[in-house]
Amino acid sequence: MFKIGDIVINNKVVLAPMAGITSFGYRKFMSQFGPGYVVTEMISDMGLIYGNKETLSYIKFEKSRLPTCVQLFGSSPENMKKAVQISESLNPNIDFFDVNMGCPVNKVIKTGAGSALMKNPKLCGDIVRAMKEVTNKPITVKIRLGFDMNHLTFMEVINEVTKAGASLVAIHPRTTKEMYGGQPHWDLVKDLRNKMSIPLVVSGNINTVEDAVNALKITGADAVMAARGAVGKPYLIKNINNYFEGKDVELTSLVEQANLCKELARNLIDEKGEAIAMRVFRGIARLSGELSTYDDLNSIINDYIEENLN
Numbered sequence: 001m002f003k004i005g006d007i008v009i010n011n012k013v014v015l016a017p018m019a020g021i022t023s024f025g026y027r028k029f030m031s032q033f034g035p036g037y038v039v040t041e042m043i044s045d046m047g048l049i050y051g052n053k054e055t056l057s058y059i060k061f062e063k064s065r066l067p068t069c070v071q072l073f074g075s076s077p078e079n080m081k082k083a084v085q086i087s088e089s090l091n092p093n094i095d096f097f098d099v100n101m102g103c104p105v106n107k108v109i110k111t112g113a114g115s116a117l118m119k120n121p122k123l124c125g126d127i128v129r130a131m132k133e134v135t136n137k138p139i140t141v142k143i144r145l146g147f148d149m150n151h152l153t154f155m156e157v158i159n160e161v162t163k164a165g166a167s168l169v170a171i172h173p174r175t176t177k178e179m180y181g182g183q184p185h186w187d188l189v190k191d192l193r194n195k196m197s198i199p200l201v202v203s204g205n206i207n208t209v210e211d212a213v214n215a216l217k218i219t220g221a222d223a224v225m226a227a228r229g230a231v232g233k234p235y236l237i238k239n240i241n242n243y244f245e246g247k248d249v250e251l252t253s254l255v256e257q258a259n260l261c262k263e264l265a266r267n268l269i270d271e272k273g274e275a276i277a278m279r280v281f282r283g284i285a286r287l288s289g290e291l292s293t294y295d296d297l298n299s300i301i302n303d304y305i306e307e308n309l310n
């Protein structure tokens with residue numbers, strides 16, 4: 001058990017933010033597998049300030065049965081503060097906010113946001129402090145190790161954001177330069193939780209229950225984040241929970257998997273309309289080729305089941 005402000009989290013696995021994936025429909029689908037909380041896709045402070053239609057659509061989600069964190073990205077304390085105010089005025093269903101300090105994509109870091117913030121620990125603290133001035137909701141941050149191996153600033157960033165009143169840190173122990181490749185550097189975050197006074201979540205190649213157990217053991221973290229490892233394999237989250245509750249790992253039958261595929265597809269269609277939903281679904285299911293309608297998906301799944309059950 002750990003707490004984010006007053007929010008009690010009873011699980012050791014949470015759902016990571018993933019741009020282009022963790023929309024409302026996806027989060028709703030994943031909720032049944034029991035992550036401790038879910039996070040939106042990253043949302044631009046300036047997009048909110050300018051009232052960009054797509055940005056606003058990310059923030060207008062319905063009440064969820066799990067705590068929902070809105071992840072904001074930006075580099076100016078003043079604008080991040082405004083982004084919090086706008087978010088709260090648009091949606092009463094936000095449980096807490098996270099600041100993206102880990103995105104390695106050029107388009108983001110050239111504006112000084114995302115993991116460019118790892119170069120300036122003091123600014124990281126200033127952003128959290130500014131956001132706290134306008135909300136009573138907890139503020140968390142998601143960081144990397146640093147910009148590159150010669151600039152491992154994570155401990156300074158953790159100290160600055162803790163002083164500023166952050167309620168939790170999630171760390172993805174790769175550098176900006178490493179993007180999403182190779183192994184996370186678990187050795188560099190060994191016993192990290194012991195050096196901290198607020199909860200810690202760890203992210204990076206959590207693809208199996210064993211990966212989760214190892215990452216928690218090495219770092220002493222309160223929870224792991226399921227990211228790519230649970231895309232197309234949502235049962236990963238259930239099985240991590242089962243492990244810690246002393247229950248057996250559950251295997252899903254082909255028919256159950258097919259039904260889950262259809263359920264996710266319907267959630268995405270409700271949210272985005274059929275054409276966009278099917279494009280997103282192709283990415284999640286790693287399908288190529290002909291899939292532009294729900295009927296296409298149904299026949300692909302039905303053919304597959306017929307071939308594999310006989």
Ligand SMILES: Cc1cc2nc3c(=O)[nH]c(=O)nc-3n(C[C@H](O)[C@H](O)[C@H](O)COP(=O)(O)O)c2cc1C
Pocket residue numbers: 016017018019020021041042071100101102103142172180203204205206207225226227228229
């Ligand atoms: C497609 C994709 C989109 C992502 N978008 C975000 C994001 O919006 N905000 C964020 O903090 N991290 C984002 N991440 C990083 C993940 O949350 C996670 O920390 C990272 O993928 C490492 O975990 P993994 O190796 O288990 O995938 C993204 C990762 C992927 C693959």
